[in-house]
Amino acid sequence: MTATDPAVTAGSSAPGGFVKSVVELDRVVIRLAGDSGDGMQLTGNRFTSETASFGNDLSTLPNFPAEIRAPTGTLPGVSSFQLHFADHDIMTPGDAPDVLVAMNPAALKANLADLPGGGLLIVDSDEFTPRNLAKVGYAANPLEDGSLESWQTVSVPLTSMTLDALADSGLGKKEAERSKNMFTLGLLSWMYHRPTEGTVRFLERQFRRKPEIAAANIAAFRAGYNYGETTEAFAVSYEIKPAPMAPGKYRNISGNQALSLGLVAAAKRSGLPLFLGAYPITPASDILHELSKHKAFGIRTFQAEDEIAGIASAIGASFGGALGVTTTSGPGVSLKSEALALAIMTELPLIVVDVQRGGPSTGLPTKTEQSDLLQAMFGRNGEAPLAVIAPRSPGDCFDAAIEAARIAITYRTPVMLLSDGYLANGAEPWAVPAAEDLPDLTGTVDFATEPNGEDGEFLPYLRDPETLARPWAIPGTAGMQHRIGGLEKADRTGNISYDPENHDFMTRTRQAKIDGIAASIGPTDVDDPTGDAKVAVIGWGSTYGPIGAGVRRVRRSGRQVAQIHLRHLNPFPADLGEVLARYDRVICPEMNLGQLALLLRAKYLVDVQSHTQVRGLPFRAAELAAVIQDVIDSTSGAPLAADPTGGGE
Amino acid sequence: MSTTDHVHDLGMPTSNPIDAAIAASVSTQGEKQTALKAKDFKTDQEVRWCPGCGDYVILNAVQSFLPSLGIAREDMVIVSGIGCSSRFPYYMNTYGMHSIHGRAPAIATGLAVSRPDLSVWVVTGDGDSLSIGGNHLIHALRRNVNITILLFNNRIYGLTKGQYSPTSEVGKVTKSTPMGSLDHPFNPVSLAIGAEATFVGRAMDSDRKGLTDVLRQAAEHQGTALVEIYQNCNIFNDGAFDLLKDPTTGTQWSIPLVHGEPLVFGPDGAACVVRDDFGGLRIAETNQVDASQIVVHDAHREDSSYAYALSRLSSQDLRYTPMGVFRSVQKATYDRMMAEQLDVAAAQGSDDLDAILGGNDTWTVSA
Ligand SMILES: Cc1ncc(C[n+]2csc(CCOP(=O)(O)OP(=O)(O)O)c2C)c(N)n1
Ligand code: SF4
Numbered sequence A: 001m002t003a004t005d006p007a008v009t010a011g012s013s014a015p016g017g018f019v020k021s022v023v024e025l026d027r028v029v030i031r032l033a034g035d036s037g038d039g040m041q042l043t044g045n046r047f048t049s050e051t052a053s054f055g056n057d058l059s060t061l062p063n064f065p066a067e068i069r070a071p072t073g074t075l076p077g078v079s080s081f082q083l084h085f086a087d088h089d090i091m092t093p094g095d096a097p098d099v100l101v102a103m104n105p106a107a108l109k110a111n112l113a114d115l116p117g118g119g120l121l122i123v124d125s126d127e128f129t130p131r132n133l134a135k136v137g138y139a140a141n142p143l144e145d146g147s148l149e150s151w152q153t154v155s156v157p158l159t160s161m162t163l164d165a166l167a168d169s170g171l172g173k174k175e176a177e178r179s180k181n182m183f184t185l186g187l188l189s190w191m192y193h194r195p196t197e198g199t200v201r202f203l204e205r206q207f208r209r210k211p212e213i214a215a216a217n218i219a220a221f222r223a224g225y226n227y228g229e230t231t232e233a234f235a236v237s238y239e240i241k242p243a244p245m246a247p248g249k250y251r252n253i254s255g256n257q258a259l260s261l262g263l264v265a266a267a268k269r270s271g272l273p274l275f276l277g278a279y280p281i282t283p284a285s286d287i288l289h290e291l292s293k294h295k296a297f298g299i300r301t302f303q304a305e306d307e308i309a310g311i312a313s314a315i316g317a318s319f320g321g322a323l324g325v326t327t328t329s330g331p332g333v334s335l336k337s338e339a340l341a342l343a344i345m346t347e348l349p350l351i352v353v354d355v356q357r358g359g360p361s362t363g364l365p366t367k368t369e370q371s372d373l374l375q376a377m378f379g380r381n382g383e384a385p386l387a388v389i390a391p392r393s394p395g396d397c398f399d400a401a402i403e404a405a406r407i408a409i410t411y412r413t414p415v416m417l418l419s420d421g422y423l424a425n426g427a428e429p430w431a432v433p434a435a436e437d438l439p440d441l442t443g444t445v446d447f448a449t450e451p452n453g454e455d456g457e458f459l460p461y462l463r464d465p466e467t468l469a470r471p472w473a474i475p476g477t478a479g480m481q482h483r484i485g486g487l488e489k490a491d492r493t494g495n496i497s498y499d500p501e502n503h504d505f506m507t508r509t510r511q512a513k514i515d516g517i518a519a520s521i522g523p524t525d526v527d528d529p530t531g532d533a534k535v536a537v538i539g540w541g542s543t544y545g546p547i548g549a550g551v552r553r554v555r556r557s558g559r560q561v562a563q564i565h566l567r568h569l570n571p572f573p574a575d576l577g578e579v580l581a582r583y584d585r586v587i588c589p590e591m592n593l594g595q596l597a598l599l600l601r602a603k604y605l606v607d608v609q610s611h612t613q614v615r616g617l618p619f620r621a622a623e624l625a626a627v628i629q630d631v632i633d634s635t636s637g638a639p640l641a642a643d644p645t646g647g648g649e
Numbered sequence B: 001m002s003t004t005d006h007v008h009d010l011g012m013p014t015s016n017p018i019d020a021a022i023a024a025s026v027s028t029q030g031e032k033q034t035a036l037k038a039k040d041f042k043t044d045q046e047v048r049w050c051p052g053c054g055d056y057v058i059l060n061a062v063q064s065f066l067p068s069l070g071i072a073r074e075d076m077v078i079v080s081g082i083g084c085s086s087r088f089p090y091y092m093n094t095y096g097m098h099s100i101h102g103r104a105p106a107i108a109t110g111l112a113v114s115r116p117d118l119s120v121w122v123v124t125g126d127g128d129s130l131s132i133g134g135n136h137l138i139h140a141l142r143r144n145v146n147i148t149i150l151l152f153n154n155r156i157y158g159l160t161k162g163q164y165s166p167t168s169e170v171g172k173v174t175k176s177t178p179m180g181s182l183d184h185p186f187n188p189v190s191l192a193i194g195a196e197a198t199f200v201g202r203a204m205d206s207d208r209k210g211l212t213d214v215l216r217q218a219a220e221h222q223g224t225a226l227v228e229i230y231q232n233c234n235i236f237n238d239g240a241f242d243l244l245k246d247p248t249t250g251t252q253w254s255i256p257l258v259h260g261e262p263l264v265f266g267p268d269g270a271a272c273v274v275r276d277d278f279g280g281l282r283i284a285e286t287n288q289v290d291a292s293q294i295v296v297h298d299a300h301r302e303d304s305s306y307a308y309a310l311s312r313l314s315s316q317d318l319r320y321t322p323m324g325v326f327r328s329v330q331k332a333t334y335d336r337m338m339a340e341q342l343d344v345a346a347a348q349g350s351d352d353l354d355a356i357l358g359g360n361d362t363w364t365v366s367a
């Protein structure tokens, strides 16, 4: 355990007669690793739910292969789930696990390097057969050859104990074996004092139609829990107190869930019907799945024949007065770019959600990256500006979706919402807002019903002087018939125009409209508690957590650093240039090769220092802390009372 | 179906009222004006096709017959792709979108699905719908969304100045195929029937009566209707349909499809359509067969193999061309079914935002 000062707080007498002690920790990082067929994501999600309802703050990092079922027991087939939970507020899923559960040799081999020396390692000894060892190239059994001496290794026959527990269940061996993940969850639930009722209820619900499977899983779960309580293999259990949180109602939420609910809320709060046109793609498909469940809200979800039809149908729906949305990932954005430009030209509201993944091409479908920023900004022919925003955490995807709707409807423009794989699948506790407290978007919807021209005609490109938005007159409204399209439009009338002056004017006007959004977004949000930091770190999107955790460490070491995190990437907040100019040095960590840095340098002539990685995983807080610290020290020298470690999160 | 029935059909669906914001906007103008004249459908935009282009004839035919449908102009939307033919919406005083190459069926689908109260039309060319937009066309047809697709087939890429198209005959010499094109063309009618279309028709630009007749049936059809309109491009593929237009050869080669009538054609009804030995159809000489062998056209036949066989009559001799409605069958439309799912969901569930924000598992932190 890496936690500070573990304190033995209590002892309890196990049924076996010996005394088990309880150690109090402030935070733990657990990683569950197994074969993709072992149900590690489900186990992780259940442990997360138990942890959330217990009241810890938490952050998760699911990590799974793109293949649905890579060959069993092989390295490419390893799936893992990391959960960080604490008695205080945390920002990341943790740099490295304190505890690793390896369900087979492949999971051990793929993950052991990440477990710091002294960490707790729990393995399913039943799976360490010569055949399984050979599959991943272990010449000798690591459980026996002493190679695991640097870790506290507990090898437990998880599979056979599960089979024993289910001997009377009537299930065959293969089927019974599948409950070993629930046995493991039971054991961990005991170790960390997790509430168990939620999981029992979940299993009953999940296997409603197969009561014998529900019963077997619950039996395995209880057996795992009881095993923890009685065995001598685990002498200690751990307590992590609930984190102090603002009073209110909470739930655990993933980014894709939050984004979906944000879209539902935006529809409800604007009074517009939501239309989603989408083509399945990892890691965005869950938004399509989630929205498809909410038909009672009048939401139409359309699984299109391809990405182009996804956005095209959404544009058609927007023309008809709906809030058109399309959801995808990078390769899908590539296919949508021509239609995106049509939405820019026709000036219709549209939300395009890009849940970014590793690229280019098919890239790393299940891994995270933030390398579509420049594509979002510029990936179209012609001068084709649109609004770009990004959420910073799983729960923040909710607010970002509502903000995307606000901009899209108010300014009649496509808005690109850049989520990513880490936000999409990661989860955190979320303070459930009351519907009535959400932004009221009804004011943004003002369908044109009366001609606006001097001669009683309707001018579809006569703009609102303040927002530069054009009127939205929807089919069915008498006297307002008009034609729009991708050919250049004459100012005011919207007729086709090849006039040079008009094209120049319209090009600049479309840009001015997007630039003008800045007037509605407020100043840059700067976190500079002492106000005298000389170094600022700026980021966008899902790096918020790791940057924030890194910044905390740096500040704890006695140094000053400002953190700036951008929600709006196009346009930037109006004062961003001034804000950046206040700092001697600006660091910009990104999970790409420096895309925001490029924009900032180009726009503000600021010597932004880019720090990048594209490993398909979020940054580690410690790494960012070191980078920031180096920059600070090379700018103003190390502070006198520096604590070189900076401590944990 | 009388015109008044049709107006009702296109009116606000009672089963699934469209959402408040839209309804408010749409209903502000009171009674729909449906007693219109052809000129009411014209716009002030100068029509910019080449003089003599078949597109003019089609535009006139559409503008003349639309008033008889009894659809208010504001309830009609024409979505097109890119091509000469796709300029069509600019000349129609309805709502319209001149979109991007090949994507009109997808745009129209989103619109028709979210606004079942509208009459949604697609105008497209042979390149637009069968080349770059082929995928959207076949999926629109199989879904049976309530849209009417007019495919202007001039067997050439007009707007890009005369390259061969997916309907050009093999060996077509164009700028991009100086030694003749190599690829085999699509028969749009066969393709549509293969794609599960519920309505497929074919008409000639210059045949005002035949064209109007097919268009009317297409407009009244509930579901996706595809009408292939042979259109002369007098600049890049002039005379492509002369054989069928010529008063003498025309009767010889076109096979008029009239529901319930025997398929007899040619001068003095000399030719007819009979079943062949392999379950398909073939052309025969009327005086060589028994009258009972002559196929009586049934556009409503559920099984599409009959309509498909009709569309393949040209494989016997490329010149044989059935004209009219090949197939017109009733099937639930995608937009209605989606509206019904929404109704069912609304009846069984609630639209309480607070309830879904909270989800199934919440906990409360007290002060
Ligand atoms: C993405 C894209 N690729 C190519 C073009 C060029 N282009 C415009 S129209 C057209 C072909 C049109 O042929 P068809 O659909 O038969 O229409 P017609 O002009 O014959 O009526 C092409 C290739 C385009 N506008 N967009
Ligand atoms: S090029 Fe052909 S299809 Fe296009 S407008 Fe001219 S004649 Fe008509």
Ligand SMILES: [Mg+2]
Binding pocket: B083, B125, B126, B127, B152, B153, B154, B155, B156, B157, B158, B165
């Ligand atoms: Mg053509």
